[in-house]
Amino acid sequence: GIQVEQSPPDLILQEGANSTLRCNFSDSVNNLQWFHQNPWGQLINLFYIPSGTKQNGRLSATTVATERYSLLYISSSQTTDSGVYFCAVETNWGAAGNKLTFGGGTRVLVKP
Template sequence: GIQVEQSPPDLILQEGANSTLRCNFSDSVNNLQWFHQNPWGQLINLFYIPSGTKQNGRLSATTVATERYSLLYISSSQTTDSGVYFCAVEQDFGNEKLTFGTGTRLTIIP
């Protein structure tokens, strides 16, 4: 099956810093989503981005499908950005399951 790797596994930053999270996948995909898992466990949708670039406030994401990677940028980090960030991919139409990466744990220090 498809492999999804995220880096770095852990990231500790001071408030106000910028960060880049990476997601590499081993095969072509037709869906890629970024999530933020809050301390209570809920997965919050950040982006649906199988290709191209999107921005939402301080967050933006870029997926280069031909090179099989996606990047999540967080600018001017706030303590509320802390948590685990997951990318997840869906490979085949008709096989509608998301395969998740191992996540990046982001800790923002005041």
């Protein structure tokens, strides 16, 4: 099956710093999503981004499907950005709307 690798596994930031999280995947994908798991364990949708670039406030994401990677940028980080960030992909085998395969996550801690 498809492999999804996220880096770095852990990231400690000072409040106000910028950072880049990376997601590499081993096969073509129909769909790629970024999630933030908050301290209560809930998975919050950040981006649905099978290709291209999107921005939402201080967060932005870029997926280069042909090179099989996606980047999540956090600018001017805040303590509320702490948590685990997951990348998940849906392979393009057969019909769309299939299962997501998750990466191992990047654990982010933003210190005040």
